[in-house]
Amino acid sequence: MFLTKSLVCLAILAIANAQFNTNYAAGRSGMVHLFEWKWDDIAAECENFLGPKGYAGIQVSPVNENAVKDGRPWWERYQPISYKLTTRSGNEQQFASMVRRCNNVGVRTYVDVVFNHMSAxxxxxxTGGSTASPSTKSYPAVPFSSLDFNPTCGISNYNDANQVRNCELVGLRDLNQGNSYVRDKVVEFLDHLIDLGVAGFRVDAAKHMWPADLGVIYGRLKNLNTGHGFASGSKAYIVQEVIDMGGEAISKSEYTGLGAVTEFRHSDSIGKCFRGKDKLTYMSNWGTGWGFAASDRSLVFVDNHDNQRGHGAGGADVLTYKVPKQYKMASAFMLAHPFGTPRVMSSFSFDDTDQGPPTTDGQNIASPTFNSDKSCGGGWVCEHRWRQIYNMVAFRNAAADAALQNWWSNGSNQVAFSRGNRAFVAFNNDNYDLNSSLQTGLPGGTYCDVISGEKSGSSCTGKSVTVGSDGRANINISSSAADGVVAIHVNAKL
Known part of the structure; x- marks a missing residue:
């Protein structure tokens, strides 16, 4: 009996460990959330930009059929009608082609999956032409009936775990994941996506589901599709949306044994630091010392599609594209620092927090346009195409697994550190200039600052930094500079 139990425990441990592996192609890092992009446009972006720039993955908006809501708000994508792969982003054939094309250039796909609930x-x-009757909990295109849902009740008390997990989030009909038929339908949906070549999932509203039920669902999933370049026996990377800022009944620690979590404390804390509410010098122990989950359990981000709109966690401290200098600095810190699995947000511009993506006619999503400096137009922000962000993905790739070393601070809001002898970054968030001789850890030579420009042949389109034979360099960042960061790495040596 003991042996059997031990083997079961080992099997569960093996599944869990596999679920923390991002399944990234070697030498790549950085996931980008291409929020509300169309599948054909993502496929082209993988080939033309993300692959060549070293990005490792994309998080895509929900792929399954959702309710069509008046005004076409972004949040209609989080109101499932069925598990048919037909949305405003495209159909199943287009999605399958996108995953294949992205995998072919080393960019993995992570699907935002919504199975806590159905539409309100x-x-x-x-979006696929199916109909439903939420008032009677009837979704014939799955099919789900009232037998598959928890009783109707609202969530009013987040200190009551039963209510949070068994009642309805903002009126969304709450599926019972303890029901074997519901589990079957969810596993069937996720397995179908695995067959199509995805590398993992962001599990929406995981906090609103019982960890034991999720454990059963994850444990039943197929291995990843080796026909898409995944190693035999690979498991889907799972990142669970669990907002845990402390002080509630439900803790992220209930989920970190199952997969990674969306570490909202990272977003909140990095926003406070780069908005000047906390000093950068305090970031010397960035990571679990700040209350974050373990590094391999933490998906980290500056902002996400919810909290950039004031939903979710972080409030007014969250940095977004609307505060570009500090946003780029925070993004550079996240990508330079070894902690966590970073995800870059790629937004569409908005004034109204319900506003959906740019359209051609009020219904159909418009494709982004591209400017000569690689930035986007047509209502798309495309932070992932900002030089200060995509060049820091290359910085992270150059740093690889080198440890954080040579931490320096002026005791206030000027800090710097190296990643071993491979990369070095410095930040100035003070209202006076940084002008110091700092230890970069790098071999002597001249390097291109990848924030102000990039290496082009044997020259640099931006500033260059000279490192002496002792590894030291004079680092200058004016308080009035367009960018409060300087970053150099071995692949940007002239």
């Missing part, structure tokens, strides 16, 4: 009242017609 009013969500009667779907």
């Amino acid at each position: 009242d009013g969500g009667t017609y779907g």
Whole structure:
């Protein structure tokens, strides 16, 4: 009996450990959330930009049929009608082609999956032509009936774990993941995506589901598709949306044995630091010392599609594209620092927090346009195409697994550190200039600052930094500079 139990425990441990592996192609890092992009546009972006720039993965908006809501708000994507792969982003054939094309250039796909609930009242017609009756909990295109849902009740008390997990989040019909038929349908949906070549999932509203039920669902999933370049026996990377800022009944630690979590404390804390509410010097122990989950359990981000709109966690401290200098600095810190699995946000511009993506006619999503400096137009922000961000993905790739060393601070808001002898970065968030001789850890030579420009042949389109034979360099960042960062690495040596 003991042996059997031990083997079961080992099997569960093996599954869990596999679920923390991002399944990235070698030498790549950085996931980008291409929020509300169309599948054909993502496929082209993988080939034309993300692959060549060293990005490792994409998080895509929900792929399954959702309720069509008046005004086409972004959040209609989080109101499922069925598990048919038809949305405003495209159909199943387009999605399958996108995953294949992205995998072919080393960029993995992570799907935002919504199986805590189905659509709320009013969500009667779907993007794939299916109909539903949320008021009677009837979703014939799955099919789900009232037998598959928890009783109707609202969530009013986040200190009551039963209510948070068994009642309805903002009126969304709450599926019972303890029901074997519901589990079957969810596993069937996720396995189908695995067959199509995805590398993992962001599990929406995981906090609203029982960890034991999720454990059963994850444990039943197929191995990744070796026909898409995954190693035999690979498991889907799972990152669970669990907002845990402390002080509630539900803790992220209930989920970190199952997969990674969305570490909202990282977003909140990095926003406070680069908005000047906390000093950068305090970031010397960045990581679990700040209350974050373990590094391999933490998906980290500056902002996400919810909290850039004031939903979720972080409030007014969250940095977004609307505060570009500090946003780029925070993003550079996240990508330079070894902690966590970073995800870059790629937004569309908005004024109204319900506003959906740019369209051609109020219904169909418009494709982004591209400017000569690689930035986007047509209502798309494309932070992942900002030089200060994509060049820091290359910095992270150059740093690889080198440890954080040579931490320096002026005791206030000027800090610097190296990643071993491979990369070095410095930040100035003070209202006076940084002008210091700092230990970079790098071999002597002249390097291109990848924030102000990039290496082009044997020259640099931006500033260059000279490192002496002792590894030291004079680092200058004016308080009025367009960018408060200087970054150099071995692949940007002239």
